[in-house]
Amino acid sequence: MRNAFVKTLVELAKNNKNIEVVTGDLGFGVLKPFWEQCPDQFTNAGIAEQNMTGIAAGMALSGKTVFTYSIGNFPTLRCLEQIRNDCAYHNANVKIVCVGGGFAYGSLGMSHQATEDLAVLRALPNVAVFAPGDLVEAEEVTKAIVNYPGTCYLRLGRGGEKRIHSKIENFQIGKAIKIKDGVDIAIFSSGAIFDEVIAAYEKLIDNGLNPIVYTFPTIKPIDSDVIFKCAKKCKHIFTIEEHNVIGGFGSAVAEELCKVDGDKAILHMIGLHDEYSIKVGSQKYLRKEYFIDAESISKEILKVI
Secondary structure: OHHHHHHHHHHHHHOOOOEEEEEOOOOHHHHHHHHHHOHHHEEEOOOOHHHHHHHHHHHHHOOOEEEEEEEOOOOOHHHHHHHHHHHHOOOOOEEEEEEOOEOOOHHHOHHHOEOOHHHHHHOOOOEEEEOOOOHHHHHHHHHHHHOOOOEEEEEEOOOOOOOOOOOOOOOOOOOOEEEEOOOOEEEEEOOOOHHHHHHHHHHHHHOOOOOEEEEOOEEEOOOHHHHHHHHHHOOEEEEEEEEEOOOOHHHHHHHHHOOOOOOOOEEEEEEEOOOOOOOOOOHHHHHHHOOOOHHHHHHHHHHHO
């Protein structure tokens, strides 16, 4: 996913000299194509994420479209005050990119596990929040946010994610994408956890269920229309995220469901439940340990049904 992001950004930056990338001394292997082909549009701010964000805000207020780039919590939680005061408050054209959301860097411990970032960034006024589910969604989101005025947060997987789409027709910010049609229950997914979701879907099909499946590459603004439609059509909605359910994607869906009058689907949020990971290991291992792997997702849905 991160390679798809960089490849797309390089092509955009070649034709738009106002696009800048500022890195926090990370990602050189991935960002190499950018600084080789657009050397005058690349800055290494060093391991100083607060400064990185302040520099990006200054560039943006001078007419640039600036992408900050680092891993996990570093471009988000470490410099939250600068994002809030320097970028969001001024509607600065800064695009904050986190590579390795969720447990992607799980072997480095909780300091590198981004499991509250969506909630924190979603709470800031003037910040749009994106978590693409595959390479094609990452490409489309990257193209869209270049032209989106103001501050954005883009949460990427680390790499190796499966491709969901061959292509996306008419991608729009704030619109969910239907993957599977079905009846009775709906599964909403956001971010790189989708590879577990689609594997869980196959298990549910084998057990006689036929869920509707949507990906939500945009968490803020969220697709209220799809949520309302599924709330009226389905008995249950399940949200899946590699993130704390408090304040995250599931909370965003819950906020919209509160606006639905009359009978509506019951919401079930699958993710981390108000906890930090006290375990260390690969992303695959930690997903299993915290019950967000395909087997756990399908078992939870079957138990509810």
